[in-house]
Amino acid sequence: MFDVELLSILLPALAAGLLVLSTHVLLGQQVLKRGIIFIDLAIAQVAALGAIVSHIDHRLEDLPYAHVWMPALFALGGAGIIAWMAKRLVGELEAFIGCFYVLSAVAAMLLLANDPHGAELLKQLMSGQILWVSWSQLALPAVVSAGILGIIIAKPQILDGAGFYFLFALVITLSVELVGVYLVFSTLILPALALNQYHGKPKLALAYGVGIVGYIAGLLLSASYDLPSGAAIVATLALSAFLFRMLLKLRLPVLAG
Template identity: 45%
Template sequence: MTLDGLQPTILLPALVAGLLVLATHIPLGREVLRRGIIFIDLAIAQIAGLGIVIASTLGFEINGWRTQVSAVIAALTWALCLRWMERKNPTHLEAVIGVSFVAAACAAILLMSQDPHAGEHLKDLLVGQILWTTWDGLLPLAGVTALTLLGWFGLRWRDSPLGFYLLFAITVTASVQVVGVYLVFASLIVPALAAGGRLVRAGAVGVAGYVLGLLASGLFDLPAGAAIVLALVVCAVIFPTSLRDGQAA
């Protein structure tokens, strides 16, 4: 254990990134649970990742605008396909979501098979690079967060099935490039599941998970994404228990 990893210049931008992700993912996660399409975030995140891999294969810069456009187009296209499937055959929607996740993951692996840095790219896609977040790098995520919250609460796109899918695709595409597929899934599902859909309680679980995960990562030199995911799960287990104990008292 060392205190050298607890550098505010690294941890604070990462924490703000986590808070921005939670601000949109908690209400979206609650809707995902209500709809019963738990793995939609994994599928769309992986589809967006496939768009990034395709752009990289074509020679575009990972952080370039053409790569971002590729990721957004891929995610929006599949979101529209899922909405069509929901209307035509909702019974098999969850199965289609699962198959699309596996297919996108395998397609990405095949495209990266000739890349000597494929392992590193795949790890970044899954686990993310939240500790590499900079204040300037947070601006696109902050912009997407503001637009999503405006659409969700202000314009009430959450009441529109199509609006839900479009907001979901754009938000997940922005988030997965900062925190990775695993943290996107955990941020969507774990707080909402632990808090029974209550936004304030879900926010408490999410913030506690990110804070503890980042501290553990800094203290023990652990991968930040994996540490935060496990911290979220631990907080989700403890949080309802503490609530029941308090109510019983």
């Protein structure tokens, strides 16, 4: 049985996971629909690059909320570049997005090459520290996530246009700070992939189920065996996605695609 202290750590971490899932499940299905799988890694990496720039420039680091608006500026800039490429490089878009990701990752490594805390910061941005999220850190992501979900509900066609890229950038910016680049990618792709061949009415609800099961199992695994939380959740998300996909194939043999 978990003690009260451990529960006080797990509850905000779970709330952070649910916040990330609230927008990522919807956007992840759009990513698969567009066939731009690497966009989440690319935008997440660009947002991380913005966080690194604010860290190494002490003039920026001392400005209020620089850890939020600097990654957001970089992510929005990256989204703008990808939106531009989407119109002009249709047949090669995925390849160019992959190159964009690699260049952003290399730039991050070069910027932190001589920073004594660079390796730790890079690890934090990639793997995240979801177990150490506090309730106060969730206020801004909750407001932004609610706003973005409201926009999507009121105007669902925005996901089919260029506005998708900018909503995506805002969501990714906040998520990277909460859970890290690897978990951002996994949360976007794995629930969507689990239900990709299923077209029944509860598709969206089932995709959320994949994510919720994965996050709860990962947090419990991490807390029980003192494992890195981000890595544990990625593993359980993958297992959850695989199990859901297999169960749907067994119970619902007539699948589209």
